[in-house]
Structure formats: C-alpha cells, structure tokens
Amino acid sequence: MPNESSRLGSVCVYCGSSDTVEPSYLTDAHAIGESFAKAGLKLVYGGGGVGLMGAAARGAHAAGGAVLGIIPSFLRGREQPFDDVETVIVETMHERKMLMFERSDAFVVLPGGIGTLEEIVELLSWRRLDLHQKPIVFHNPGGFWDPFFALIRHTVDLGLTPPSLLNAWRAVEKAEDVTPALLNWDGEIDVAGEPATLRQLT
Template sequence: MPNESSRLGSVCVYCGSSNDADPSYIADAHRIGESFAKAGLRLVYGGGGVGLMGAAARGAHAAGGKVLGVIPTFLRGREQPFDDVETVVVDNMHERKMMMYERSDAFVVLPGGIGTLEEIVELLSWRRLDLHQKPIVFHNPRGFWDPFFALIRHTIDEGLTPPSLANAWRAVEKAEDVTPALLSWDAQVASAGEPAELSQLT
C-alpha cells in the first residue's frame, strides 16, 4: 500500500552490477526493489540488467512499481539494460550520475564495488558542502559497509571531515528495514520543517 503521507517520490539505488556477487545480496536487492513498489516509490537506478542493479529493477517492476534506468551508451553491452522498464541512454558517466541525482528524492546504497564507492563518496561530498539534504540509507548486511564507515570516522577523528557528516546517513542490516528507514527519515524531516535549498549543483 503506498504511503500517502510521504513526500518521497523517487529513490535512487547505488549498487553493484556484478553477477558474481553473493546470491544473498542479489536476493536482498530484489526484495528492496519490491518494497519500493509497494510503498509507491519509483526506483531510479543505473539502467543495467545485471547484478544487484538488475535484481532491484526486476523486483520493483514485478511488483508493479515505476522504474527509471539511466545508462551511458558505452555500458549498454556490458551492463545489459533491462528493456522492460523506462531507460534513458546518456553520453557519459557524468550525465548518468547527474540525472540519477536530479530525478531522486532519496538514496539507498546496497553492497557494491568501486563504482558504487565513487557514487556514494560524491554524494556525501555534496552533503558535506550543504548542496543537498536528501536522505541516504545504507543496506549493510553482515557489516558490508563497516570498513567504509570506519574510514569516514577516521577522517573525522583526524580533523579532516566535520563531525556532522557522521549523521548524513542511516544504516540497516536487513533488507526489509530499508524502506521503513527512508519513510521514517522523511516523516521526521516533514515534522521538523524542510530546510531551504542552500545551493545548486553545477
């Protein structure tokens, strides 16, 4: 049942595109995609049909949800677009990331590799610069993201990152807790009053 009180419309998922990933991660991605559809949230993702990426899109689509994929031309062969959903083909990675950002009200990070790390570091950098206040939730099965969180904490302890960045995301271990964490965050922001947009990305 869609959550009528939520202001969230679209959620971007960053995740791995490898079919060699742990099967439990791929199954969780499918369940998370389903949960978005059931909550009335559109899934925005990298457009591929492989790995966790493809599983999330298939889960949302199978459950009747809306899905938007964004994929660069040069990755179409490697990441095999999921043609059953709306897919926009762009020229390069920069266009892909900006479109995914602009079309999304919140972000969910699933297990992934170097590409996922690039995306989330950029997103957190923009957050640190007060360029956005969009919710960010990590799916952290078996502590997958703990080393990343430790690295961010290390940069905070060394005085290189402001302590406030530690509050820029939430992490949940179970797939079924991802969407409730997003909706809970959204409800808290709504009750407190949404901050004014501080800047524009260029």
C-alpha cells in the same frame, strides 16, 4: 528538521553490477526493489540488467512499480539494460550520475564495488557542501559497509571531515528495514556522535 519522507516519490539505488556475488545480495536487492513498489516509490537506478542493479529493477517492476534506468551508451553491452522498464541513454558517466541525482528524492546504497564507492563518496561530498539534504540509507548486510564507515570516522577523528557528516545517513542490516528507514526518516542528529541507525519502529 521536517520529515523528508513526506516528499519522497523516487529513490535512487547505488549498487553493484556483478552477478558473481553472494547470492543473498541479489535476493535482498530484489526484495528491496519490490518494497519500493509496494510503498509507491519510483526506483531510479543505473539502467543495467545485471547484478544487484538488475535484481532491484526486476523486483520493483514485477511488483508493479515505476522504474527509471539511466545508462551511458558505452555501457549498454556490458551492463545489458533491462528493456522492460523506462531507460534513458546518456553519453557520459557524469550525465548518468547527475540525472540520477536530479530524478531522486532519496538514496539507498546496496553492496557494490569501486563504482558504487565513487557514487556514494560524491553524494556525501555534496551533502558536506550543503548541496542537498536528501535521505541516504545504507543496506549493510553482515557489516558490509562497516569499513567505509570506519574510514569516514577516521577522517573525522583527524579533523579532515566535520563530525556532522556522520549524521548524514542511516544504516540497516536487513533488507526489510530499508524502506521503513526511508519512510521514517526524521533527520535527527544522533547525540552519541555515531552514524545514526534506524530507530526502533514500534
């Protein structure tokens, strides 16, 4: 499979919108946004100025990167758009998710709650249906996403999901490894049959 990173111009971030989280999650989100800017990658996100969303957008913006926020009008009060960046106002969550998908060449998943779960399950479902082959990288600090990965593996073990879906993403623990995971995306199948992780960069 050709190297997907050669076509990367923009990266969508799915993540939580709560400020009442482990502080390191916010610090990491800011650093990841900053790393996108330094790599010349545009950040596409849910448009909010709070939580990990706001931290990632501020990190990218402060480093001089391009940022596109997409937010439904009914969430403007709750998620407080970050007005210093380009923001598109839509009417529904469906419009938001579709526009985020269409404007992005790859996806990064940071810690998040039920909304983030909804987004990533839909993204993986579309991958399962061969509707896209875009890179997907999870930031997995302290094994945050391990229960989700175990659930997907459970559905595979019961014959409800094809094993190939386990190769649809990479997972990295450290914030500084997220952008390299995107830029070194190789699309290779992990022969061990486990969710592929970042290859050693040497």
